[in-house]
Amino acid sequence: MIKNYIKIAWRNLLKNKQQTIINLLGLTLGTVSCLVILLYVFAQLGYDQHHNEAASIYRVETIIERDGQESFDSATSSPPIAFALKDDFAEVEEATRVVLTDVFYSPLIRAANSEDAYYEPRVYLADSTFFKVFNFKILEGDVKTALDEPNAVVLSSYISNKLFGNSSPLDKTVVWGSGDDALTLTVKGVYHEKAYKTHFNPSYIVSMSTPGMGTFVQNFQSFATNNFVYSYVKLRPNSSDVGLQKKMPQFMEDRGAQDLRDAGMSNKTLELTKVTDIHLYSNGRKNQLDRVSNSTYLYFLLSLAFFIQLVACINFINLSTARASKRAREIGVRKVVGAGKNALMRQFLGESLLLSIFAMLLSIPIVILLLPLVNDITQESLSYINLYQWHIVVILLAIGVVTGLASGIYPAIVLSSIKPVKALKSSAILQSGSGTFRKALVVFQFVISICLISTVIIIGQQFKYAQTKDLGYKKDNLLALRVGTEESSKKFESLKASFLKVPGVLQVSSGNYSPSEIILADNGFYLPGGNKENKTVVKRNGVSDGYFNTMGIELLKGRDFSAADTVDQIIVNEATLKAFNIDIENALSATLMQSYGDEIDELRIIGVVKNYHFASLKEEIQPLFLHKETEPNWVVIKTKTDNYGQLLQGLEQQWKSAVNNIPFDYRFVDKEVEKLYEEEKRLGFISVGFTILAIFISCLGLFGLISYVAEQKKKEIGVRKVLGASVQSVVKLLTKDFIKLVLIAFVLASPIAYYFISRWLEGFTYRIEIKWWVFLASGVLVMVITFLTVGLQSLKSAAANPVKSLRSE
Template structure:
C-alpha cells in the first residue's frame, strides 16, 4: 500500500508540474534563505564563546563621573588591575591588552602591522589559545618578547621555525625575540591579532611610569574569576577598595571612578560603552525575525496551495471510499504525500543554500560558515521544520476530504467550504502583511543609511590622501619635497584623522569652567600642526589657530570644540577663550574654539575634543590633492616615499573612503536585509500566482459565460483581481503600525537619525498592490483571453 501511495504522490506531482514547481520551489527558496540567516545569527551569537573558560572571563570597564558629565568607557587605567588582583582571591588571573600599530622590519623594508596587541604574560592563562611553538607561561613574560600567529610567522619566516629568532620593531629601535607561534585567531572574536608583544616592553623599557600612573585610560582589562566568585559582590568590593586607596585623588581632581564587569561573551552583542559601537544584538534580533517571516511566508504558501489543490481530489477520495478505503488510510495518504513534498523541498533548499553560501559570505562581509554542514544541528532543525510544515499542510485536507460522503462527491455536489476559503484568505493577508513590513523596513533602512552618509560632517574629507609615517625622522623632508608637486595643494600633519585613523587617545583634562573653578573632563586629543584645521575645513568660530609665530603654542595652547565649551558652562565660544587647562603635563590657556564636527560616525554623539600643537608627534601626513591626474599624483607620492623612507612599506588611504568604513557593518546589514526582503516578496508572489491560477481555474465556466454575454477583457481581469487587491489592502492596514513600531525602535540606536516620513508607507502600499496586481493579472489576462467555448465544455 505504501508503494501505491508513493506512486500516486509522484504521479500527481508530475501531472501538475507547474503547480508542483511553485509549491516545492517556493518552500525550498524560503528554507534556503532562512537557513542562511540562521548561519549568520549563529555566527554572531558565537562571538568570544570559543574560550574554554568563557563563563569566568570578564572585562573590567570604567564609569567616570565629573561635576558636569559622565562617561562609560570599555578600558581601564594602567594601574588598576595591578592594585586589585593581589587583593581579591576571586581574581585568579588578570591581563591588560593594548591595541597598537607595530612596525616590523624585514630585511631592508619596514611594515606597519595593524593587527597587533601588547599583552601581559597572563594572556594565555586566561584565554587558553593554543601555542603551536613555545611555552605559554613564559612566551610574554620578558620585555621584547613577540608571539606570532601562523599567518605572521609565514609572512616573516616562511617555512622556517621562527622560535628563538628575532625581528627589528618600532622603526628598528628595538629587537624582539620570537617566543611563540599561535594558531590564527578565529574571526568571531574581538581579540584579533597576528602579533602579540609583551606589555612589559612598555612598562619596563619604554615608559616605566605606566604601572604607577592613575586615570591614564588606554588598555582593555580582562580577569579570570574563580568558580565560586560572585561578580556582583566582587565589583562592590573592588569599588570600595579603590575608594579607600584612590579616594583622595578622586576628590582632588573631581573625577570619580567606578569599575564594572562585563562577561566576555556579552560584550560584542550587548555592550553600549563608548568605542563599542551600536549593540549588534539588535541586528541579530531583526535577522532572526526576518528568518521567521520568510519561513512563515513559505509555510503559508505551501499550506495554502496544498489545501487549495486538495479540493480537486474529492472524486478520487469518493472512489477510494466506495472501494473500501478507511478514513485512517486516507488521512495517512494525504499527510504522507505532503511530507514527501516537504522533504523534496528540504533537499532542494539545502542544495540552494549550498550554492548561495559563497555569495552570502561576500554579502555578509565575512565567512559566517565554511559549509552548509558545518553545524549539523541546524540541518536537523530545518528537517524538523520541513516535517512540521508537511504535517500542517497535510492534516487539513486529510481531515476534510476523508470525511466526505462518497455519494455526494461522486454526484459532483462537493464545493469548497467557507472555512477553507476563509483560511486561505487569512493566510494571504498574513503573508502580505509580512511582505509589506519588510518593504517598509527596507525603505527606512536605506533612508537612514543615505542620511548618515550624506550629512554635513562639519569637515571636508574629499581629495585628502593620508600617509602614516609612524613618526619617521625623515617625515618633514618628505613633506617639503611633496610640496613641490603642483598637484599637491597643501600638506598638513596630525596624530589622528576623523574616522579613527592614526592614534586615538582620550586625555583626562582639568579646565577652568564658567564659574572660575577647575573642572575635570575626559576629552579626545588630536595632536596637529598649524595647517590641519584649514586643510580639513574645520570651522574656527572663536579665537585663533595655532601659529609658528607663537613659540608657546607647542606647550601652553589648546583648541577645543563647542562640546567642551558647553560642558564648561560658557554661554558662548568667545567667553571660553583664555580659560586655563592642565592636560598630560601641559598647562596653559584655550586659544581657539572650533565648531562641532563628526569625528566619528553619526551612530554616536559628538564628543568633547581638544587639539594640541606638536609637529614632532604628528605621525600622519594629510595631502590635499588636485582632482586631476590622481594616478600620476599617487605614483609621484610613492616614488617620493621610497626616496626618503626606502625601508618603510608604502601605504596610503583616502579619508573619505576611510571614514565611510565605519558604516560597513550597517551597509552590510542593509544589503542583507534588502536581499532577504526581495526573497520574501518573491516567495509571496509565487504563492499568490498559484492561488490566482487555482481561483481562475475554479471560475473558468463563469468567465466563459461572462465573455459570451459581452464582458470585456479588462472587466474580467478586474473581476478576478479585485478580491486579491482587497486582501493586500487589509494586509497593508495590519502591517503599517507593526512596521512603524519596529523600525522606530531600531532607529533609537542611532544618535542622529531620520524621522520616518509618511511617504514611505504610501510607497510600500503602492509597491505591494503593484506587485500583487502584476502577479494576479498574469493569470487573469490568460483566463480572460481564453476561448469561452473551451471553458464551457463539460468534463
C-alpha cells in the same frame, strides 16, 4: 502502510505539477534563506568559545560619571585594576591585561637581518599570564612561558611567514620600531591566527615587561585615569560573577577613592562582561578591540528567515485548501471504503513532509553554490564544512519536519473533514470559512511584504544619510598618510614642502589622528575658580597650522595656529563651549584649567571651530580641543586630480627620498568613513536580497491562487464573454478581491513597520525622519506587483476562447 502513504503522496504530487512546483520552489527558497542566515548567525555566536573555561573569563569594563551623568563607557580600565582584583578577591584565579599599541603608535617590524619593514595593525602588549587565561592554537614554542621575559614576542603564523618565510622563527630576533626607539625582540612562539574566532585577532604579541609602554602600564598605580588597558579576570570554578560584581563599588572606594577625587571623577563603575558575550552583546560600548556585531541585527535576520519560511508555508496552505475540491471525490471514496479521519490526516501530512524534506535536500547544494556570494556580502569565511556542524544539521532537519507539519496540518484537517456524501454527490467545495482563512493568510503575506519593503527603504535612506551628511569637514579628495615613526615625524615640515610640489596636491597639514579615526586621548578640564574635583572630559587631538583649511573645517571665531603658538594655546569645538556654558562671543577671553595633584595648567582658547564628526554618526559630537603639534602621526593632503595613480606615484617618490625603508602607507578618507557603516551596508544588502525573495515567494502563491480561481470560474467567464463582457471587466472580476486584500494589509502593516523601524533608528544619534510616503510607496509597490502577478494571469483567462470553456455544458 507507510510505503503505501509515500506512493500515494508521490503520485498526487506528480499529478498536480503546477501546485507541486510552486510549493517546492517556495519551500526550497525559504529553506535556503533560513540556512544561509543560520550559518551567518552561528558564525557570530561562535566567538571566543574555544578558550578553556571560557564561561569563567570576564573583561573588566569602565563607566565614568561626572556631575551625575555618564561621560565615559569603555571596554577598557585603568592599568592596576586587573591584578588588584586578583589580590583582593579569592574568586579571581588569574588576571591578565592587554594594550592595543595601535592607539598610541604603529611601530614597524622587520626581521633583524632584513631591511624590509612592515606596519601591522592589531599589535598587543600582554602580561605573562595572557596564555594562562586564553587559548590559541600553538604552532611553535611554549607560550606558557613565552611572555615571561622582557623583549619577548609571539608571532602569528601570517607575520612569521612574512618575516621569515617557511623557516622556523624560534629564538630569532626582530626589530620593533625605528630610530632611537627601536627595540630588538626575541621570538618565543608562533600561533595560528585563523584557527578560532576571537575578539583579539592580534598580528603579534609583545611581553608587557618590555621597556616603554609596557613598563609604564606595570608601574602605573592610579585606579582612576589612563583607562586604555583591556583587563581580564578568570574566576575559580563555582565562583559567581554576580557576587563579584556586587563587590566592585566597595573595591573602587577602598582602592581608588583618592585617585577619583584627584582626577575630578564623581563616580567610576566597573562592570564584568563574559568574554563569550563581547562580540555579540557589547555593541555601543566604546574602544572595542575589534569590530563587534549587533545582536539586534542578528535577531532581525532570524526574524527575516522565519517570515520567509512562513510565507512559503502560507503558499502551501493556500494552494492545498484552495484545490480541496479537486480531491473531494478521492476523499469521499476513501472514507466510504473505511478510511478514518486520522488515516487521511496522516496521508496529507505525509505529502507535505515529503515535499518539505525534498526542499530541504535541494537547499543544501544551492547554499554551497551561494557561499562565495554570502562571504563577499558578510565578510565571513563560511565553507561547506560549516553545514556539517551538528547543530546546523539538527536545525536543518527540524526546519524540514516543522515546515512540513506547519504547512500540512491545516490542509490535512480541512481535507479530512469533508463529508463523503457531499463529496461524492457534487465534488464538494470547501465551506466559505476556509476562503476567509485563505484571505487572512494572503493579507498576512502582504503585511510581511509591505513591512520588509518599508524596512529596506529606511535602511537605505539611513545609510545614504550617513554617507552624504555634512560631517563638518570635506572628506572627498582627502588623503591621509601614516607618518608612523619618530624619524619621519620630525621631518614633517620638509615632507610638507616636497608634497606641495607634486601636481594635484593643493594643501598639506597634519594631525595625531587620521580623519575618521577614533580619538581616544582626552583631558579633564574645569573653569578657573571651579571645582577641580569635578572635571569635564574633553577629547584631544594635536594638529599643525593649516589643518582646518586643509580639512575644510569652518573656523567660527578667532584664528588658526601659527608658528609661535605653544601647547597652552588651544582651539575648541562648539560642543566644548556648550559643555562649559561659554558664550561664543566670550570664547576668546576664556581659559580652561587642568590639574593632577598639585600641578595646575591653564590653557587659553584662541579659536572656535564648527562641530565636526570625528566619530560615527551613531555617537553625539563630543567636546574636543586641538593643540599645536610639530611631530604628528598623520599627514593630511587635500588633492584635486583626474589621475590618482600619477598623484600617488609622485607622493611615494617624495616620501622615499625623505624617509627610506619606511612604508608608504596611505588611505582615502572617504573610504575610511564608509567603513564606519559597514554593518549597516551589509544589513542593507541582506535585507534587499531577502525582501525580494519574500516577495517572489508571495508572488508564486498568488500566481497559483489566481490560476486556480480562474480555472474555477472559467465557465462563468465564458458565459460573461458570450453575453458581451469585455476583457477589462473580466480582469477586474478576477483581481478586485486581491486588490482589496492589499489595501487591508497596508492599513495593518504601516503602524507595525513604523514601530520596529523607529526602534532601530534609536541606535543612531543622527538619523533620518521617517516619512509617511515610505509606507505609501511600499503599499503601492506591493499593489503593482500583485496586479502584475494576478492581472497577467487574469488577462490570459479573460482572453481565452469562451467556446472551449462552454463546450462541455
